[in-house]
Amino acid sequence: xxxxxxxxxxxxxxxxxxxxxxxxxxxQGELERALEKLNxxxxxxxxxxxxxxxxxxxxxxxxxxxxxxxxxxxRWQIALNSLLPDDIAVLSVDIAKPDFHARFxxxxxxxxxxxxxxxxxxxxxxxxxxxxxxxxxxxxxxxAARLLTGxxxxxxxxxxxxxxxxxxxxxxxxxxxxxxxxxxFRFIGDGxxxxxxxxxxxxxxxxxxxxxPAESMPQLLNEKDRTLAGKTAPGHGLYLWKVFYExxxxxxxx
Amino acid sequence: xxxxxxxxxxxxxxxxxxxxxxxxxxxQGELERALEKLNxxxxxxxxxxxxxxxxxxxxxxxxxxxxxxxxxxxRWQIALNSLLPDDIAVLSVDIAKPDFHARFxxxxxxxxxxxxxxxxxxxxxxxxxxxxxxxxxxxxxxxAARLLTGxxxxxxxxxxxxxxxxxxxxxxxxxxxxxxxxxxFRFIGDGxxxxxxxxxxxxxxxxxxxxxPAESMPQLLNEKDRTLAGKTAPGHGLYLWKVFYExxxxxxxx
Numbered sequence: 349x350x351x352x353x354x355x356x357x358x359x360x361x362x363x364x365x366x367x368x369x370x371x372x373x374x375x376q377g378e379l380e381r382a383l384e385k386l387n388x389x390x391x392x393x394x395x396x397x398x399x400x401x402x403x404x405x406x407x408x409x410x411x412x413x414x415x416x417x418x419x420x421x422x423r424w425q426i427a428l429n430s431l432l433p434d435d436i437a438v439l440s441v442d443i444a445k446p447d448f449h450a451r452f453x454x455x456x457x458x459x460x461x462x463x464x465x466x467x468x469x470x471x472x473x474x475x476x477x478x479x480x481x482x483x484x485x486x487x488x489x490x491x492a493a494r495l496l497t498g499x500x501x502x503x504x505x506x507x508x509x510x511x512x513x514x515x516x517x518x519x520x521x522x523x524x525x526x527x528x529x530x531x532x533f534r535f536i537g538d539g540x541x542x543x544x545x546x547x548x549x550x551x552x553x554x555x556x557x558x559x560x561p562a563e564s565m566p567q568l569l570n571e572k573d574r575t576l577a578g579k580t581a582p583g584h585g586l587y588l589w590k591v592f593y594e595x596x597x598x599x600x601x602x
Numbered sequence: 603x604x605x606x607x608x609x610x611x612x613x614x615x616x617x618x619x620x621x622x623x624x625x626x627x628x629x630q631g632e633l634e635r636a637l638e639k640l641n642x643x644x645x646x647x648x649x650x651x652x653x654x655x656x657x658x659x660x661x662x663x664x665x666x667x668x669x670x671x672x673x674x675x676x677r678w679q680i681a682l683n684s685l686l687p688d689d690i691a692v693l694s695v696d697i698a699k700p701d702f703h704a705r706f707x708x709x710x711x712x713x714x715x716x717x718x719x720x721x722x723x724x725x726x727x728x729x730x731x732x733x734x735x736x737x738x739x740x741x742x743x744x745x746a747a748r749l750l751t752g753x754x755x756x757x758x759x760x761x762x763x764x765x766x767x768x769x770x771x772x773x774x775x776x777x778x779x780x781x782x783x784x785x786x787f788r789f790i791g792d793g794x795x796x797x798x799x800x801x802x803x804x805x806x807x808x809x810x811x812x813x814x815p816a817e818s819m820p821q822l823l824n825e826k827d828r829t830l831a832g833k834t835a836p837g838h839g840l841y842l843w844k845v846f847y848e849x850x851x852x853x854x855x856x
Contacts, residue, residue, distance in 0.1 A: 470691065
């Protein structure tokens with residue numbers, strides 16, 4: 349039976365994160381429940397490219413599972429979407445190679461972080477962008493971003509709870525843009541540590557408001573001490589945007 | 603004590619509509635609760651430009667109330683926003699003339715209706731735009747809109763439950779545009795009957811999909827029979843966008 353790869357989008361607001369936890373509503377839990385229904389009560393384990401925390405959204409999360417039913421990809425999508433709650437949507441379904449792994453085969457990821465630059469809150473953005481009322485110096489932020497880009501040990505930029513020992517990652521790109529009145533911070537890298545994007549955002553905001561010089565980034569990386577970096581920005585501004593795999597058209601350059 | 607005019611925005615998703623109902627969470631209920639807290643337990647009645655139904659949103663609802671406290675407008679805004687839940691925001695506060703009335707002084711309104719033109723659902727739009735998967739003929743819809751614009755008896759386009767006897771209204775403008783992948787229907791008129799915008803949208807969609815000829819609009823208006831018009835489009839695509847008053851810069855032309 350084939351291995352199925354899906355691209356999945358979810359509004360993280362109503363979930364206690366991606367990963368299954370007893371008694372909590374999770375994205376993985378809902379996906380596995382839908383597959384179990386399709387599969388007449390037999391459980392199917394879903395693997396994702398990585399977890400997302402409570403409140404964090406996804407536009408392009410990737411999952412895989414082993415099908416026990418022979419269904420065409422287009423019909424998988426219809427069947428899954430009809431069984432999933434409306435805060436999760438399967439955007440595409442493909443038959444993958446038998447050894448495809450959503451997590452281990454990922455060669456890179458794109459995250460985006462959305463800020464609402466306003467003194468006043470917007471009810472329509474309350475779960476989707478972090479309201480930030482202070483002026484930002486984008487020249488300073490771009491300089492800090494330049495110094496953070498590249499291959500570094502990101503120990504200072506991950507949660508103290510991170511269990512992974514190798515914290516060297518390559519950040520290919522950080523950029524800033526404006527979209528419909530929101531500020532968008534874009535991060536592309538070969539991998540991200542626990543809370544890494546949110547700590548990068550928190551630190552860049554401190555640079556942008558003048559509380560931390562852009563030039564301090566190399567030293568901050570060298571110190572390898574989480575307590576020296578900025579605050580962890582709130583989860584509801586964060587989106588897992590895209591996961592890159594080697595065999596795709598949209599090549600991820602390492 | 604002064605009469606206060608506020609422009610209020612709310613995400614209608616979590617409300618059983620604008621108007622107070624026993625045991626239900628409503629926008630008016632939350633506004634009056636916040637004012638009561640500010641007012642040390644004395645209740646204050648809030649009047650709005652009109653009601654909105656469950657799930658219907660507002661970007662520019664207008665309310666008024668009589669203040670029993672002397673507070674500057676900017677401080678009213680801060681105080682109210684700090685007491686209101688985060689799905690309601692006060693966007694502006696002004697001291698109004700003593701006889702200003704949010705409903706009776708309104709000379710026009712703008713509503714917008716958002717459609718997600720897609721076969722697949724989008725978790726981020728599920729409460730904010732009506733997913734519509736069929737192709738639309740905008741030439742036909744523009745022709746229907748042209749025939750609906752103007753001064754007409756809109757009995758065919760309001761809920762059978764409408765109690766108002768005079769159903770003559772002037773629709774100044776209906777237009778269609780695209781915004782960030784969504785279709786936006788814009789309606790400007792001197793007043794709108796109960797469910798009028800949603801029935802106009804439902805009828806225009808039937809014209810757009812070829813199930814009803816644009817040329818049938820004059821007859822439909824003449825019949826004065828709600829059962830002959832299109833379905834009432836879902837509430838979650840609808841936004842009360844702006845309320846017009848005579849003494850404002852942005853003049854509403856009757």
